[in-house]
């Protein structure tokens with residue numbers, strides 16, 4: 106290949122650098138204010154012991170094939186059955202990642218005569234599925250219930266005959282605020298539609314037994330819930346909870362499920378244990394609740410920034426380069442904080458995303474915020 110084949114990629118990378126949008130892999134280091142390991146389960150001895158016990162009883166590391174071929178292991182089925190009981194859903198289906206699950210769900214379920222109405226801030230994985238879907242899609246301003254209703258009304262007036270699909274996150278990944286789920290569920294009911302709730306950042310953290318913020322809405326045939334297993338559950342993969350018909354349809358039609366090697370059975374055993382930990386160690390959730398409340402109060406007192414109320418605390422900066430500089434200075438001081446920039450968040454809204462997990466304690470949060478306040482004051486344009 107002559108040089109020009111690669112030049113176009115190099116040029117794009119230079120352009121990203123110029124706009125402060127270039128991304129690079131950094132090693133994790135310093136005190137964790139950035140992971141989604143909210144309950145500190147990723148390194149928990151109980152999870153490690155469950156994996157060791159699974160190895161001991163002969164659970165294989167690899168599935169060896171698609172679930173529809175020889176890759177369907179009893180560990181996958183046991184996890185799905187336990188998860189369905191845990192989350193109160195008729196059935197659950199385990200995917201290798203939340204990204205793959207969201208992409209499969211939106212690409213497969215909405216049909217040509219349907220409409221996808223999604224919140225402007227839904228995750229990139231939902232967009233991936235939406236852009237592969239046969240159904241048209243409309244973006245609605247963040248958390249604007251009237252906006253959702255209007256979009257559906259306009260579509261019906263224009264002759265829309267199918268079902269609307271309302272797509273939201275129960276707790277938004279980069280803003281830490283919540284979706285108005287009861288109002289949206291009511292809207293879906295009123296318009297013979299479906300409501301897809303991505304619980305990625307609420308699973309394990311909120312609701313009775315860490316069932317998420319959609320608890321109370323489960324087991325309705327028009328609700329589909331995504332629980333990711335790599336965040337508070339500390340493992341990896343994702344569970345789609347839905348009616349048996351929807352899950353069976355995905356098994357038969359979702360390319361990302363059919364034509365992909367099944368997730369590791371060993372990891373499925375780990376997720377099963379994580380669900381049990383979440384159910385029978387409620388003290389983890391309570392401890393996170395205390396830390397979260399403390400962090401929100403301190404954020405307002407020290408930085409004058411209103412907290413989201415959740416464990417995800419965005420500190421708005423705006424400018425990409427400035428955001429990168431502040432994050433780098435915090436990391437240099439031993440606090441692992443990352444700059445979140447477009448296109449992950451809308452243009453002009455670069456922010457530090459501070460995640461509160463059980464990997465830190467109150468004095469460490471105070472130290473981090475005091476240092477951040479000083480650095481932000483020094484960096485003030």
Ligand SMILES: Cc1ncc(COP(=O)(O)O)c(C=O)c1O
Pocket residue numbers: 202203204205207228230274278303305306333334335341342343
């Ligand atoms: C809201 C949301 N949905 C889905 C995903 C994807 O999940 P996973 O990391 O398991 O691929 C993420 C991950 O960041 C997320 O924040």
